Amino acid sequence: MTPFKLSDELLAEIEQLIENQKDTQLSSLLEEVHYADVAEIINELNEDEATYIIKLLESDKTSDILTELDEDIREAILGNLSTKEIAGELEELDTDDAADIVAELPKEIVQEVISEIEDKEHAKDIVDLLRYDENSAGGLMAKELVKVRENWNVLTCVKEMRAQAENVTRVHSIYVVDEDDKLMGRLSLKDLLTTSTKTHIKEVYIPKVDAVNVNEKPEEVAKIMSKYDLEAIPVVDEIGRLVGRITIDDIVDVIREEADKDYQMAAGISQDVEADDSIWDLTRARLPWLILGLIGGLGAAAIMGGFEEMIAQHAILFFFTPLIAAMAGNVGVQSSAIIVQGLANDDLKGSISNRLIKEMLLAALNGIILAVILLMFTWWYKDDFYVALAIALSLIVVIVVAGIIGTFIPLFLHKRGIDPAIATGPFITTSNDIFGILIYFWIAKLVLGI
Missing domain, CATH: 1.25.60.10 (MgtE N-terminal domain-like)
Structure with missing residues (x-):
């Protein structure tokens, strides 16, 4: 086709x-x-x-x-x-x-x-x-499904299934319920076809069946269906009655919408918008984070103003400021992106402290490698070992701090029930820019003895 x-x-x-x-x-x-x-x-x-x-x-x-x-x-x-x-x-x-x-x-x-x-x-x-x-499984489910009672025999079951299937576009599963419509399990089509017509369903159905509550969040439903490779999942109410089912096409929509939302938040867009929306709607979505970026830039400028004397003596420090800020932002976004992805996929294992230690060691290793390269370049370029050392040491500390911030903030937001995707956008970049520049000039001042 x-x-x-x-x-x-x-x-x-x-x-x-x-x-x-x-x-x-x-x-x-x-x-x-x-x-x-x-x-x-x-x-x-x-x-x-x-x-x-x-x-x-x-x-x-x-x-x-x-x-x-x-x-x-x-x-x-x-x-x-x-x-x-x-x-x-x-x-x-x-x-x-x-x-x-x-x-x-x-x-x-x-x-x-x-x-x-x-x-x-x-x-x-x-x-x-x-x-x-x-924003719940109940709001996502459809009522169309095929269900049979455990006390029916196979012949009755087949007749009822034929009648029900007329209103169901695709039959993913056959669910078994009791007289009160409580979900008991599922029925294998193979067992249904190979069993005597007089056999009761309760003798052949499979009692193990994955189900979700009507109040479950769509994101959690998506995780369950993805983990167990389900094409459909039954939905039950507070007392276990079968009330509907959610199919894979609905979950694909949930995953796509969540991905779009996370991508926009990572890009610094605070609400769900599309390219065809009005200029006013697009402005409202973008402006809050741009204001945050402006405040961060003003903060960085104020910090640099506090080290004006040192910059006057060693102007080379000023020219490396964009590099330090960029590295801080990049490392923070990398760290937070990994954590947000792990939280979304429910892949994060172990305690927060272990995760922070691991990220700190990883950042330190990357920082040392990059710092050695920067040290050699700056020493050759400026022929001043102490200035080169100050910049290189600053880079190591900035990268480690950025890695810790990028790891801790999404974990903290997740614990507070706030979407951690917010941490991968300008929030992390701006905060790391400020901390990075502060650390950079502070270490430079210690090393150079100014």
């Missing part, structure tokens, strides 16, 4: 077909295109053109298209649809995707949209999902 590539020619052709209302040709053109690729096309159209396509195509395709659209485009399209048309789209979606769309609708029309859904069981499931926090 050749990957879809949106070209200017194709986009122009679609816009022309819409303008001339060539519905048959437009439908034929988009019929074989995957819904995710149609969504990519619609994201490039204006509001009226996007709505035209959604109203033209069948709901079994447009419902999936809606889930793939950019939020602002989807909001504009839904604003142009009647409550009955929106309800028709929701009926074609799994309950988790339908609930996500309902949550984006204006509150004044939600009740009317829900009432327009003909499948009342589907509507009830959507409403049920809306009561969960979106």
Whole structure:
């Protein structure tokens, strides 16, 4: 299968077909295109053109298209649809995707949209999902699944599974529950096919099954599914009743969103934004960290002002200031990035003190190697051993301190329940710049005896 590539020619052709209302040709053109690729096309159209396509195509395709659209485009399209048309789209979606769309609708029309859904069981499931926090397993799960009772025999089980499977897009697992819907285990399809039709499910099901609570954080669900290579995981309520399941496609979205957020925080962007957002939104996201950087620069300048006499006597120290600040920032970001990655993947082992000691030794080794190179270069360049020694010793201490700060801060933030990804951005760079310059001139003053 050749990957879809949106070209200017194709986009122009679609816009022309819409303008001339060539519905048959437009439908034929988009019929074989995957819904995710149609969504990519619609994201490039204006509001009226996007709505035209959604109203033209069948709901079994447009419902999936809606889930793939950019939020602002989807909001504009839904604003142009009647409550009955929106309800028709929701009926074609799994309950988790339908609930996500309902949550984006204006509150004044939600009740009317829900009432327009003909499948009342589907509507009830959507409403049920809306009561969960979106940042929880309950807000992430879908109600569609296949479950059987432990007291059924295999023949009854197969009949019930056929009926349930009609509403499930993909059957990842067969869950076993008791009379109170409490999750008991899972059923192997192989065991089901090779067992007598009169055998009761409780005799053949597998009692060991990984599950998550409705209040579990999506990030924790992602860790569990990744660790055990699960395509789906059941969700239970506070008393152990099976209430839904989370599939791998939802977890991929969670991982991607978390990665995007961490990347933006590491780059010094304080809120979730995209390139197409308004200048004001982008400014609000970037400005706080830029102000922090400005304050850090003013602090560094003030520190240097306190060593003005020494700089006047040894001007070479001033020219090495950017190198010291850059090394401090680089080492701090490296250390914090490793720790943040370990925390995200739940790979960090041992105590904080052991981690700090390890990082200090690593930083010391790197610092000594780099300092020897710097010492030889500066001595050759300036022919002043004591100045070269002062700069080299400063570099070692600066690198060790930066490594400790870069390790300690994300661990501290994690213990306090704050996203440690914040530590890999300008916060670490700015703090290490200030400490680095202070240490640099202080050691230089001791070595040079000024």
